[in-house]
Structure formats: C-alpha cells, structure tokens
Amino acid sequence: MGNGWKNRITDILGCDYPIILGPMRLITLGSMAACISNAGGFGVIGASGLSREKLIEEIKLAQSLTNKPVGVNIPVYRPNAMEALEVSIDMGVKAIYTSAGDPAKLIDKIKYAGLKVIHKVSNLGMARKAEAAGVDAVVAMGYEAGGHIGREGITTFCLIPVLAQALNIPVIASGGIGDANGLLAALALGAEGVEIGTRFVATNECPVPTFFKESLCAAELTSTVVLGKEAMPMRVLKNTIVEQTAGTGEAKTDQVLAQQEKADALYVGEGGNKHTSVMPCGQVAGLINDVSSVSDVLSQMINGTKSILDILNRMTSGGR
Numbered sequence: 013m014g015n016g017w018k019n020r021i022t023d024i025l026g027c028d029y030p031i032i033l034g035p036m037r038l039i040t041l042g043s044m045a046a047c048i049s050n051a052g053g054f055g056v057i058g059a060s061g062l063s064r065e066k067l068i069e070e071i072k073l074a075q076s077l078t079n080k081p082v083g084v085n086i087p088v089y090r091p092n093a094m095e096a097l098e099v100s101i102d103m104g105v106k107a108i109y110t111s112a113g114d115p116a117k118l119i120d121k122i123k124y125a126g127l128k129v130i131h132k133v134s135n136l137g138m139a140r141k142a143e144a145a146g147v148d149a150v151v152a153m154g155y156e157a158g159g160h161i162g163r164e165g166i167t168t169f170c171l172i173p174v175l176a177q178a179l180n181i182p183v184i185a186s187g188g189i190g191d192a193n194g195l196l197a198a199l200a201l202g203a204e205g206v207e208i209g210t211r212f213v214a215t216n217e218c219p220v221p222t223f224f225k226e227s228l229c230a231a232e233l234t235s236t237v238v239l240g241k242e243a244m245p246m247r248v249l250k251n252t253i254v255e256q257t258a259g260t261g262e263a264k265t266d267q268v269l270a271q272q273e274k275a276d277a278l279y280v281g282e283g284g285n286k287h288t289s290v291m292p293c294g295q296v297a298g299l300i301n302d303v304s305s306v307s308d309v310l311s312q313m314i315n316g317t318k319s320i321l322d323i324l325n326r327m328t329s330g331g332r
C-alpha cells in the first residue's frame with residue numbers, strides 16, 4: 013500500500029492516510045477504531061451512549077490493539093460531554109472529534125491539554141463558526157451520508173468546494189465515499205481527507221449483525237430514506253419498520269429518537285432482523301456489493317487511485 017500520504021490531515025491526526033472512520037454510536041468502539049488505525053486510517057471511538065467506565069474500557073482496548081493514534085467522538089450537546097473529554101485527556105487520546113453542538117464549549121480544555129480537534133459540520137455557517145472557535149479541521153458531511161445529517165440537504169459535491177475555498181483550515185469530506193473514485197473526487201473538490209461510515213459497516217470486522225451487512229450489499233441507490241426531515245434528519249435503509257412507524261420523511265423528533273433507540277438495540281445484539289431493525293445507512297450503499305476486510309477496503313481505495321490518475325493524466329494530456 014506504500015508508505016502513506018502526507019498532508020495537513022495526516023499531520024494533524026498522525027495517521028498514514030487521510031481516511032477517517034466515521035463515528036457510529038455503539039458500533040465504532042475500541043476494536044473497530046484500532047482496526048482502522050492499524051490499516052493506516054484514523055480510528056474513532058464514539059463516546060455517545062457509553063458510560064464513563066465503558067468509555068475507559070473501550071479506549072484501553074483500542075490502545076492495547078494498536079500503537080497508532082485513535083480519536084474519540086464527543087457529541088457536544090450530551091450532558092456527559094465534559095466527562096467524556098476528561099476521560100479522553102486522562103487516557104492520552106491524541107485527537108477529539110466533536111459533533112452535534114458548538115465546539116467552543118469544549119475547545120479551551122482540549123487545547124490546554126494539547127490535543128487536536130476536528131468538528132463535524134453540514135453547512136458553511138457551522139464551518140465558519142467552528143474555524144473561529146479554533147478547531148484544527150472540519151468534517152463536512154453531505155446529505156447523502158448515513159445516520160444523522162444536516163437539515164439543509166446540501167450534497168457532498170457542492171458542500172466541499174465551498175468550504176475548501178472559504179476556510180483556512182483543512183476540510184474532510186464525508187458522505188457518499190466508499191471507493192477510490194470517491195476518495196479522489198473528494199480530494200479534487202478540495203478536501204484533504206475523507207470520512208467513511210457506511211462502507212466500513214460492510215466489513216468483516218464491523219460489530220453489526222450479518223443481516224445489516226447483507227442489506228447494505230443488496231441495497232440500491234434508492235434504498236435509503238431520510239426520517240425526520242424537518243426535525244432531526246436521519247438517513248436509514250428503507251424496510252418494513254421504517255415505513256410503518258415513521259412514514260417516509262414525515263417523522264417528528266421523538267419518532268426519530270425512538271428509531272434511534274431501535275438502532276441502538278440492534279448494535280447491542282438485542283434481536284431484530286432486516287425487517288424489524290432500523291439501520292442507519294448512506295446512499296453509498298448502492299455502490300457496495302461485498303463484505304470484505306477493513307484492510308482490503310482501505311488498500312483498494314488507496315491503490316485504486318493510481319489507475320484513475322493514469323486515466324485522467326492521459327485524458328488531460330490529449331490521449332485516450
């Protein structure tokens with residue numbers, strides 16, 4: 013796979029390639045984060061839904077499985093955000109990934125401890141605010157992404173160039189990226205890294221039930237739907253439970269939260285099947301046809317850029 017790439021994101025996060033594991037509540041815990049970091053990307057442990065003790069356990073697990081850096085995602089609006097930050101600092105985590113709230117609430121403590129911070133945004137206003145607060149990079153998430161997404165419906169293809177031009181800090185593209193083409197496209201749009209969620213769910217190592225992975229492989233571009241468009245948008249795979257309980261796109265905040273609880277039950281192994289479980293998922297599922305290892309996904313993505321660049325070089329120099 014080579015010796016790694018070098019840019020502002022690899023410098024900030026200390027990883028070989030600027031490919032980041034999208035935090036996924038109760039899925040991206042210690043083992044998944046370590047696995048991505050060992051394969052050359054940047055692994056992230058999602059603190060959402062974890063007690064103090066469980067977060068400590070998962071950070072310890074990650075540190076026992078890799079000597080590469082991993083980060084912790086802290087949704088700022090959660091009441092235990094400060095506690096999760098203190099645990100992360102005490103345990104020697106190198107970078108904090110804030111989301112769902114104003115990073116200014118945590119930034120002084122993060123910076124005082126000498127950690128790097130990246131923050132998830134879905135529009136220009138949020139990105140400018142995050143930059144002014146002092147974050148080191150933003151993750152810009154487009155509307156095609158899986159899980160909770162922005163209300164404005166801005167797609168990755170349009171969001172990235174605007175943010176890359178407007179900000180001085182680097183931008184990490186998120187939403188719709190699952191292969192070498194997506195990675196190169198994001199870089200061509202001005203991103204300096206990518207964040208990946210859905211593609212990493214369809215891997216051997218991801219701790220979700222097999223039917224979730226099979227559903228991703230069977231999915232087409234039209235297989236996802238956004239719940240709670242006006243309230244708390246969440247992109248999920250269409251199935252019986254989603255269509256029955258929330259309609260298509262009309263769900264209110266409490267209904268979306270109820271769906272989130274059903275998704276949580278799925279990750280902690282409490283039953284369910286492909287009809288009764290809520291499965292957050294991005295449109296990129298329409299491009300996924302197989303479940304493979306994390307290292308295969310990453311190496312195909314990285315090595316695949318070379319042949320695409322050859323084709324582009326030939327084409328732009330007048331050849332075919």
Ligand SMILES: Cc1cc2nc3c(=O)[nH]c(=O)nc-3n(C[C@H](O)[C@H](O)[C@H](O)COP(=O)(O)O)c2cc1C
Nearest residue numbers: 034035036037157158159187188208209210292294
């Ligand atoms: C199953 C699943 C669960 C997710 N859970 C969270 C979460 O808890 N917190 C969060 O910030 N983002 C969450 N996301 C979003 C991812 O972190 C990431 O931004 C997104 O998946 C990127 O888009 P992609 O799915 O097209 O790769 C989730 C995504 C998926 C697919």
